[in-house]
Amino acid sequence: MQQDGATTKITVLLIDDNQQRVLALQNALDKSRYDIVHSSAPRIGLVKLVDKLQPDLVIIDVESPSRDILSSLSTVSRFNPKPVVMFSDNHDTNTIDSSVRAGVTAYVAGHTDSNKIRPILDAAVASFGQTQALREELNSTKQALEKQDVISKAKLHLMQQQNLTEPDAYAMLRKMAMDSNQTIENLAKSLVVFWKQQSAGGNNG
Amino acid sequence: MADKLKIGYLGLNDAAPIIMAKELGIYSNFDLDVHLVRQNSWSTLRDRLHMGDIHAAHMLAPMPLASSLGLGCDSTDIFTPLVLSLNGNAITLSTTLLDEIKICNELDEVSLPLDASLLNNVISRRQSQNKDKLRLAHVFPFSCHYYQLLDWLKRGGINHHDIDFHVLPPRDMHFNLNNHIIDGYCVGGPWNAQAVRQGTGVTVATSCDIWGDAAEKVLGIHYDTYSSQPDVFQRLINALLEACDWLDTPAHRFDASVVLASSDYLNAPLDAVCPSLMGICLTQLGATSRDLPNYNIFGNRNNKLNIPNVVDAHTFATYMYSQHYIEALPSEQYLSHIYRSDLISKIALDLD
The missing domain is CATH 3.40.190.10 (Periplasmic binding protein-like II)
Structure with a gap:
């Protein structure tokens, strides 16, 4: 999702049966960077629509039965999640705060006032971007740790088998990786798998 | 003064124990003032339970595990002390x-x-x-x-x-x-x-x-809500067990169907609500029905079937694992903390 000023359009999928609210929201967001596509009743077509449309944001009434259709969407396409904003007629700020903590990106309480809704959507888009960035950071840290782990395993095995020092074992891994034209991580992975198979099948030989 | 509780449910036949406990005045007998709130989706029911907006909920049996693991939501400490219904x-x-x-x-x-x-x-x-x-x-x-x-x-x-x-x-x-x-x-x-x-x-x-006979709906509770007043929830469990026992009598099933079908609850035709509760499976228009006494059951007399068990929990976890929602199967200890078998046993002992 790019956010370089008012020129980048943000596609919003609005799922709502309340025609009045749809019109109000369309008016409120007219001539803004939000481009509204509307869908009404709960049909399986909703999943296809989201696939086709790839909206940047989904807005739905918290009381809509279609929320469960979206639940399958967020679990199926975990790798490409969407920020979801909810309408609610509940004005209680505590409820809204705790809903946001419970995983909903943002709440729009009560009726759609053009002065209020834009900043809410802006905040939802921005906070979702931040959360996503944090998640990605966590994932890459996890991957980096796994990478270190497999290299350490291979190194340790070489040290024990060949009676090498740690720097020598690492140098050996690096040379083997370069000779076979692959990364140290990939080489270490294949070695670990190979040694595992060897020790499992050792009795048959 | 009676303790106030809000319970969320979806308009389905197996919400019967939650609804009948209200209609029969069982909650009041246990000094509870229960307000029932019908929900339109499982997702919103779950979010409300997570945020403490409702105190207990009629949940799909795998949901407390999904909530704890944070599947489709933020990880939240939900557990169940009670199986509300089997099959259905x-x-x-x-x-x-x-x-x-x-x-x-x-x-x-x-x-x-x-x-x-x-x-x-x-x-x-x-x-x-x-x-x-x-x-x-x-x-x-x-x-x-x-x-x-x-x-x-x-x-x-x-x-x-x-x-x-x-x-x-x-x-x-x-x-x-x-x-x-x-x-x-x-x-x-x-x-x-x-x-x-x-x-x-x-x-x-x-x-x-x-x-065969398998847990279908369970009572979901947030650990934080439970810990603040465990005695209130013990009474809630007791009240619901009594409603399950009441539903165990076949003669009560038609009365329950009439209540459930009404606009206060399911708002559905009585001739659609009634059959499964009477142990009858309609098959096709004009064709013979199947007699299935266990089509919709709510536990049995000694309440053994109302006790959540780790075997069911393990089955749900296995599906989540095979569908790559989780990277490893949770331990039995983890599962038994979510599907609590000890709270009903404690009550049964109290009643003896």
């Missing part, structure tokens, strides 16, 4: 699909429960004609309905990749079936009987046929 789901196919099954297999009649392997020829025919995959709906990504559909298909040797699965709200299932948007679904009552009454669906297998 069924697979209903469109009459159009049933005709297709008969034609493709050169059969005049099919026997029930339907053997899913009969779908093989339908799938091949649709593939050779470049038609859409069969579309089957269930109610939630983490539901017994979905797992029962998968099991039924697997036993018939059907590859689940040959099926297009969808999530739909229970109340919208028959609309989508009537309009040929889906070919079949797995849902709880009254939405199977309703499609049969309308002549558009055929109920071909029930969850009892697929899983």
Whole structure:
């Protein structure tokens, strides 16, 4: 999702049966960077629509039965999640705060006032971007740790088998990786798998 | 003064213990002032429970685990001390699909429960004609309905990749079936009987046929809410057990159906609500029904079936694992902290 000023359009999928609210929201967001596509009743077509449309944001009434259709969407396409904003007629700020903590990106309480809704959507888009960035950071840290782990395993095995020092074992891994034209991580992975198979099948030989 | 509690439920037959405890004044007998709130989706019911907006909820049995693991939501400490109902789901196919099954297999009649392997020829025919995959709906990504559909298909040797699965709200299932948007679904009552009454669906297998007696709905509670007043929740569990016992008497089932069908609760036709609660599975309009005394049960006299168990929890975890939602199976200790078997035993001892 790019956010370089008012020129980048943000596609919003609005799922709502309340025609009045749809019109109000369309008016409120007219001539803004939000481009509204509307869908009404709960049909399986909703999943296809989201696939086709790839909206940047989904807005739905918290009381809509279609929320469960979206639940399958967020679990199926975990790798490409969407920020979801909810309408609610509940004005209680505590409820809204705790809903946001419970995983909903943002709440729009009560009726759609053009002065209020834009900043809410802006905040939802921005906070979702931040959360996503944090998640990605966590994932890459996890991957980096796994990478270190497999290299350490291979190194340790070489040290024990060949009676090498740690720097020598690492140098050996690096040379083997370069000779076979692959990364140290990939080489270490294949070695670990190979040694595992060897020790499992050792009795048959 | 009675303690106030808000309980969320979905408009389904198996909400009966939660609803009847209110109607029969059982909550009041346990000094509880319970306010029931009907919800339109499992997702919103879950979010409300997570945020403490409702204090307890009628939940799909795999949901407390999904909440704890943070699947489709932020990880939240939800647990269950009580199984509210067992069985009650069924697979209903469109009459159009049933005709297709008969034609493709050169059969005049099919026997029930339907053997899913009969779908093989339908799938091949649709593939050779470049038609859409069969579309089957269930109610939630983490539901017994979905797992029962998968099991039924697997036993018939059907590859689940040959099926297009969808999530739909229970109340919208028959609309989508009537309009040929889906070919079949797995849902709880009254939405199977309703499609049969309308002549558009055929109920071909029930969850009892697929899983035997299995937990279907549980009482979900947030650990934080529970810890603040455990004695109130013990009384709630007691009250619900009494409602389950009341429902165990066949003579009470019709009275319960009348209450459930009313606009205060399910707002559904009585002739659709009643059959499964009376142990009858309607199959097809004009055809003989099946007698299934355990079609909808709410535990038994000694309440053994109301005790959550780790074996069920492990089954749910295995599905989540095989569908790559989790990277490893949770330990038995982890599961028994979510599916608590000790709270009912404690009560049973108190009552003795």
